Amino acid sequence: MGLGLLPLGLAFGVLITHAGLPWWCASLFTAVVYAGSFEFLLVNLALAVTPLATVALTAFLVNVRHVFYALSFPLDRVRGRLARTYSTFALTDEAYALTTGEQARSWSGARIVWLQVFMQLYWVGGATVGALLGSVVPNSVTGLDFAMTALFAVLALDAVREQRGDLPTPVLALLSALAARLFFPGQMLLAAFTLFTAALLTRESTTGKRTGEGASRA
Template identity: 85%
Template sequence: MGLGLLPLGLALGVLITQARLPWWFASLSTAVVYAGSFEFLLVSLVLAAAPLATVALTAFLVNVRHVFYALSFPLERVHGRLARAYSTFALTDEAYALAAGPQARSWSGARLLWLQVFMQLYWVGGATTGALLGSVVPDSVTGLGFALTALFTVLALDAVRERRDDLPTPVLALLSALAARLLCPGQLLPVAFTLFTAALLARHLATSRRTSRA
């Protein structure tokens, strides 16, 4: 996973340099914000001089999914206030994908914490390196913002393979994304998340009623 984050960080760093932002913006963003997909969006928001309210709302809509991650992330294994605070801060998609899998059930709190530390180091190091080397990458190189989408696609495919008996969930996710693309292409992400959450709740209620009747 770290080797996957490294080229993503490089892509973010190069994107920041191509946007004519200072190289240290990459280090500061990845160290303090550390929000993956939102950091790619943050570049365009900074360039557009977007109001803080717009930045805050965008950050909330993009990262609200982390509220659901916290429901099953094994934070109780991490001991100490400082360690727990950092583990909460560093709860990314990639960290959740690894820690919520069946192979992580026996992992200690220290292993979970160091996993998150090293993942952020890969991210910060990759972005900083990309920003410093960004000047040698020609402006004709495009599509760097798609790097994070590619990683999410790989994580989704891995999740489907691990849970072959739960095919309705990825089908609901795909249908939610397609519906959001047709209905609100300009607000695809928040609309897709809303539709997907509503579909999951409806399925849960339907399943609970069938179970109670049985």
């Protein structure tokens, strides 16, 4: 995953340079903001000198999914206030995807934190190098801002493959996204996560009741 973030960071760094921002903005954004897809949006917001209130609202709407991530992210394994603070700050889509899978159930808190540290180093390093070398990449190259979307698509495919015996979950996710796109196009991400969470809770409640009834009858 770290090696995957490296070219993604390069693309972000090149985008910074082509936008006319100084190269160090790439290092600053990736080290301090560290919000993936929002960083790509932040480039245009910075160029437009967008008011801070609008930037804050945009950041909230784009990253509100992290509220849902916190429901199952294994922060309880991380020891120490400093480590827990950094782990919360560095909770990205990639970190969540890696640490909540079946293979990560035995990982220690130290391994989780170091995983997040190295992933950010790949991201910051790639963006810095991309910004420094951005001048040699022709302006005719397009699609760099799609790199983050492509990575999300890969993560989604990996998640579906890990749940081969659980077809209803990806189907619920797809239906939630379609419903959000149809009824809440302006707040699609937040609406999709809310609908998906509600659907999972409803399914869990229904399944639990059925299991309890079956046990009582037996």
